[in-house]
Amino acid sequence: MRQTRPASTHGTAPSAGLPASLAGTRVLDLGSSGSGDRRRFEDLGAEEVVEGTPPLDRRPGPPRSFGFVHCGALPVDGRQLLLLSRLWHLAAPGASLLLGSRVLDAAEASRYLSVRAGPAGLEWIPGRLALRWLVESSGFDVLRWLPEEAVGRPSTEPFAYLAARRSERSPALLEQVGAPVDEAASPAGEASTNGGAPGSSRPDDAYAQRVPD
Amino acid sequence: MSRHRAHAAAGLRRSCPSPELFASAPAARPRSECREQLEQSAARLGPWAQGPFLLGDDLRIEGQRRSDLSWETIAAELPPGLGGARVLDLGCNAGYNSFMFASRGAGYVLGCEPSRFIEQARFLEGIYGSGVDFQATAWQQLEPQIQGRFDLVHCAGMLHREPDPVGLMDRLHELTAPGGTLLLGSMMLADPAMAEHVRFVPLGYDGDSEWRWVPGALALSAIAEAAGFEVGARFGEAPGPPGELETVSGYLRATRRKT
Numbered sequence: 001m002r003q004t005r006p007a008s009t010h011g012t013a014p015s016a017g018l019p020a021s022l023a024g025t026r027v028l029d030l031g032s033s034g035s036g037d038r039r040r041f042e043d044l045g046a047e048e049v050v051e052g053t054p055p056l057d058r059r060p061g062p063p064r065s066f067g068f069v070h071c072g073a074l075p076v077d078g079r080q081l082l083l084l085s086r087l088w089h090l091a092a093p094g095a096s097l098l099l100g101s102r103v104l105d106a107a108e109a110s111r112y113l114s115v116r117a118g119p120a121g122l123e124w125i126p127g128r129l130a131l132r133w134l135v136e137s138s139g140f141d142v143l144r145w146l147p148e149e150a151v152g153r154p155s156t157e158p159f160a161y162l163a164a165r166r167s168e169r170s171p172a173l174l175e176q177v178g179a180p181v182d183e184a185a186s187p188a189g190e191a192s193t194n195g196g197a198p199g200s201s202r203p204d205d206a207y208a209q210r211v212p213d
Numbered sequence: 214m215s216r217h218r219a220h221a222a223a224g225l226r227r228s229c230p231s232p233e234l235f236a237s238a239p240a241a242r243p244r245s246e247c248r249e250q251l252e253q254s255a256a257r258l259g260p261w262a263q264g265p266f267l268l269g270d271d272l273r274i275e276g277q278r279r280s281d282l283s284w285e286t287i288a289a290e291l292p293p294g295l296g297g298a299r300v301l302d303l304g305c306n307a308g309y310n311s312f313m314f315a316s317r318g319a320g321y322v323l324g325c326e327p328s329r330f331i332e333q334a335r336f337l338e339g340i341y342g343s344g345v346d347f348q349a350t351a352w353q354q355l356e357p358q359i360q361g362r363f364d365l366v367h368c369a370g371m372l373h374r375e376p377d378p379v380g381l382m383d384r385l386h387e388l389t390a391p392g393g394t395l396l397l398g399s400m401m402l403a404d405p406a407m408a409e410h411v412r413f414v415p416l417g418y419d420g421d422s423e424w425r426w427v428p429g430a431l432a433l434s435a436i437a438e439a440a441g442f443e444v445g446a447r448f449g450e451a452p453g454p455p456g457e458l459e460t461v462s463g464y465l466r467a468t469r470r471k472t
Contacts, residue, residue: 077379078378078379078436079377079379079380081376081377082376082377082380085376109407109410111412111413112407112410112411112412112413113410113411113412113413114409114410115409115410115411115428115429115431115432115435115436116409116435117435121439122379122435122436122439124411126413130412130413133413133414133415134413136415137413137415137416137424
């Protein structure tokens with residue numbers, strides 16, 4: 001049976017996803033300001049806890065510096081890939097990512113994102129497999145899904161948490177910035193390219209162009 | 214690059230960019246000493262995705278795709294003359310459509326291409342002298358305060374490879390003049406039951422060498438409407454590439470709302 005958490009604790013990191021110790025670790029905590037997570041991370045020995053707000057238009061710290069990243073509610077605004085790739089740049093090699101997101105309930109839509117109007121604009125809500133692919137394509141390896149009973153739900157919306165680890169591979173998304181598109185995918189076989197910045201195939205360059213210091 | 218008999222090329226000249234299309238072109242028939250140089254330059258800039266491009270006489274560049282057929286799809290949606298309109302061709306590749314917009318009476322055409330294909334476009338512009346402004350510019354670098362707004366924006370084959378599709382659509386809206394037209398080309402899900410969904414296809418899935426978004430037709434319309442466009446008809450739909458995921462490719466015609 002699913003548990004339902006009060007909305008006021010939305011984004012709070014589930015204990016089941018936390019390591020036994022965060023000693024000496026810099027923690028980036030997104031979107032759960034005021035939830036009490038800072039105290040929990042500090043109690044686990046975190047060296048520093050930096051709170052941020054998606055979509056991270058301001059760089060909250062030096063690249064590759066965070067050993068633990070918690071994002072309690074991945075925005076479903078269609079810019080998930082952008083945020084995840086930014087997290088990859090901020091996370092240290094091998095860093096842990098604890099990520100929560102609204103998800104689709106319907107198993108048959110697991111590979112898709114539903115695009116529908118929401119109270120704050122268009123919502124892109126991923127199925128579980130789609131969420132996994134988004135995370136993996138952004139340079140993280142998904143380790144496990146947290147059990148539903150450990151996650152609870154901030155509202156009646158289906159919600160899921162996963163634990164992942166930053167891999168050494170750079171986000172596939174950014175590697176292809178500036179690369180030509182498969183022409184066959186374009187209308188009438190027309191060829192075009194994506195809109196990546198010229199010469200920005202290096203992920204750090206791409207990040208730097210999007211995020212002012 | 215290949216040579217064809219003049220009569221074989223003649224059938225293409227009505228719809229392909231060539232020096233003859235542009236009044237300022239220096240010559241429709243390259244001199245023999247230029248011919249070898251043109252061939253070498255074209256070969257050096259290859260491979261060519263777009264084509265065919267007529268360089269004069271029976272000299273032409275073949276592309277991997279028939280851009281002339283794609284252009285016919287687009288042209289059917291345009292008025293006979295563009296009446297001096299400002300046109301943006303985003304992700305213009307070697308500039309096929311940019312040249313055709315110019316030949317159709319556009320007053321100013323900006324062709325943007327951040328990849329190596331911009332060199333092909335510039336090579337051709339050196340021959341055609343069409344006046345198209347080719348820039349190695351990504352969409353993130355385009356600002357209405359700098360480049361101005363455009364009466365017609367053509368953007369095909371970009372959305373499904375864009376890490377920030379919402380950002381791209383917002384920028385397209387900013388760059389389109391109020392009441393202006395957006396021709397947005399994309400691959401789409403063929404399954405009507407998933408029309409309100411977007412499929413994210415990861416790297417390596419089903420043998421794909423690329424990741425991509427594949428929106429359903431209604432989802433694509435919703436994304437355009439959320440950015441501030443009024444969506445009209447879809448056109449130019451054709452079967453997409455073969456694979457486990459059935460897709461169609463096509464265009465959506467949208468108008469920027471005036472308010």
